[in-house]
Amino acid sequence: MTKKLAKSAISQKRILDAAARIFRDYGYAGTTMRAIADEADLKPGSIYYHYKSKDDLISAVLDIGIRAVTDSVGKALRALPDTATGRDRIEAAIRAHLSAIIEVGDYTLATRRALGQVPEAIRARNTRMRDTYGSIWQEILSDAHQRGEFRTTANLKLARLFILGALNWTVEWFKPGGRSIDDVAREFAAIVLDGLSGRVEPVGLAEELPPPAKPKRASARVRAA
Amino acid sequence: MTKKLAKSAISQKRILDAAARIFRDYGYAGTTMRAIADEADLKPGSIYYHYKSKDDLISAVLDIGIRAVTDSVGKALRALPDTATGRDRIEAAIRAHLSAIIEVGDYTLATRRALGQVPEAIRARNTRMRDTYGSIWQEILSDAHQRGEFRTTANLKLARLFILGALNWTVEWFKPGGRSIDDVAREFAAIVLDGLSGRVEPVGLAEELPPPAKPKRASARVRAA
DNA sequence: TCCAAAACCTAACACTAGTTAGAAAATGGG
DNA sequence: CCCATTTTCTAACTAGTGTTAGGTTTTGGA
Numbered sequence: 415m416t417k418k419l420a421k422s423a424i425s426q427k428r429i430l431d432a433a434a435r436i437f438r439d440y441g442y443a444g445t446t447m448r449a450i451a452d453e454a455d456l457k458p459g460s461i462y463y464h465y466k467s468k469d470d471l472i473s474a475v476l477d478i479g480i481r482a483v484t485d486s487v488g489k490a491l492r493a494l495p496d497t498a499t500g501r502d503r504i505e506a507a508i509r510a511h512l513s514a515i516i517e518v519g520d521y522t523l524a525t526r527r528a529l530g531q532v533p534e535a536i537r538a539r540n541t542r543m544r545d546t547y548g549s550i551w552q553e554i555l556s557d558a559h560q561r562g563e564f565r566t567t568a569n570l571k572l573a574r575l576f577i578l579g580a581l582n583w584t585v586e587w588f589k590p591g592g593r594s595i596d597d598v599a600r601e602f603a604a605i606v607l608d609g610l611s612g613r614v615e616p617v618g619l620a621e622e623l624p625p626p627a628k629p630k631r632a633s634a635r636v637r638a639a
Numbered sequence: 640m641t642k643k644l645a646k647s648a649i650s651q652k653r654i655l656d657a658a659a660r661i662f663r664d665y666g667y668a669g670t671t672m673r674a675i676a677d678e679a680d681l682k683p684g685s686i687y688y689h690y691k692s693k694d695d696l697i698s699a700v701l702d703i704g705i706r707a708v709t710d711s712v713g714k715a716l717r718a719l720p721d722t723a724t725g726r727d728r729i730e731a732a733i734r735a736h737l738s739a740i741i742e743v744g745d746y747t748l749a750t751r752r753a754l755g756q757v758p759e760a761i762r763a764r765n766t767r768m769r770d771t772y773g774s775i776w777q778e779i780l781s782d783a784h785q786r787g788e789f790r791t792t793a794n795l796k797l798a799r800l801f802i803l804g805a806l807n808w809t810v811e812w813f814k815p816g817g818r819s820i821d822d823v824a825r826e827f828a829a830i831v832l833d834g835l836s837g838r839v840e841p842v843g844l845a846e847e848l849p850p851p852a853k854p855k856r857a858s859a860r861v862r863a864a
Numbered sequence: 865t866c867c868a869a870a871a872c873c874t875a876a877c878a879c880t881a882g883t884t885a886g887a888a889a890a891t892g893g894g
Numbered sequence: 895c896c897c898a899t900t901t902t903c904t905a906a907c908t909a910g911t912g913t914t915a916g917g918t919t920t921t922g923g924a
Contacts, residue, residue: 439755440756458903462883527666528666530751564836568835579811584804607835610783612790682873687913
């Protein structure tokens with residue numbers, strides 16, 4: 415019984431992975447059931463035993479992408495100690511977001527390529543999931559703001575859009591084997607928090623001019639991670 | 640003679656605009672010559688009098704998008720006085736970039752949707768144009784860095800990718816009639832330069848106020864999300 | 865008004881798409 | 895080994911694709 419189901423599950427996964435790769439390369443309309451079947455080492459008709467339509471497939475691919483990010487960030491935030499500052503949370507969220515979209519890169523890239531062409535009903539569902547994720551960031555930022563860690567003029571809504579835009583774009587240029595995700599996350603967090611001209615020293619040394627602000631320090635554990 | 644050519648030019652523009660809208664909504668493969676013809680109030684066959692293939696059309700659309708941004712930013716930079724600081728140049732470039740991608744929104748959105756599915760030769764050409772644009776930003780940033788306006792640890796390559804990612808993403812959420820482009824540009828520049836926690840006042844003087852933050856304990860709200 | 869050039873349309877061809885019904889093969893407990 | 899169940903394949907249908915050849919209409923200077 416369990417074995418029988420396993421066989422089917424394996425095929426499903428193989429088809430799903432293949433679909434993500436093809437959708438990523440050719441978009442929604444550009445993707446052929448025949449191409450997916452080819453990539454998954456199957457005949458086109460066989461896909462329909464596991465997924466009842468092309469829409470069913472793209473829908474599954476889209477969900478995996480956004481869910482991976484949401485879960486990754488949620489887990490990273492929960493793993494932080496209660497003493498974590500807003501800065502700590504932002505850094506952790508950035509790192510988790512980047513890790514996730516790189517990890518399931520085929521799925522997130524497929525989403526970026528295909529989401530705009532997908533039938534309305536499917537897109538609507540996925541957009542709701544993305545909005546939910548956005549609200550997590552809204553809370554992270556407004557929490558840090560309320561702690562007094564941001565300048566008073568900061569526009570949180572715009573900041574969120576700015577940050578998520580930059581993060582989502584990363585899949586376009588990030589190549590495994592080059593810079594590490596941690597490095598990228600650290601630098602992104604530095605820009606977001608201190609800017610390019612920031613007086614707050616990003617990593618280590620802390621001399622020059624009197625400490626501009628208290629909450630600049632971050633738990634070394636997080637940074638090292 | 641001039642009138643005759645004008646008629647053709649008008650039709651070309653109408654077809655081009657229609658193509659941009661359809662490509663934006665359905666991507667490259669999802670776009671039908673019949674759909675473009677419909678949008679442009681023409682019969683499908685007539686398009687071929689002006690453009691010799693679907694590839695010819697998408698190619699024109701892609702070029703317009705990136706060229707509008709390059710020209711807009713180039714012009715804005717040249718319009719600055721010699722006394723302009725690195726900060727001035729960055730702000731101006733951000734504003735010009737945003738203005739351009741909003742102005743020709745259909746074309747830039749079409750690019751984002753279709754570029755990944757387009758035939759290799761066409762994409763390669765467009766990618767070269769985009770790299771050229773990227774090098775403009777590289778110069779802006781390295782110029783500001785050499786003037787000593789950035790912290791020494793700033794990673795310019797990552798910063799450029801971060802900034803361009805955030806800017807390019809703007810077309811996804813920016814809706815005319817809401818926030819003004821100037822407001823968005825100002826806030827984006829503030830984040831890039833001073834960060835969210837930046838103590839430096841947007842205008843210029845570096846005057847650090849007393850520590851505004853006494854970490855008041857993590858709000859459980861965030862973690863609960 | 866006339867008429868060549870420009871602009872557009874009609875109708876079709878060759879091809880590929882998603883999907884399906886039914887046959888064939890693989891699987892695994894008895 | 896047997897056979898019911900699960901899984902895969904074969905072969906096809908319908909609909910829609912980019913593109914084109916050739917005819918029709920529109921245009922604007924003489």
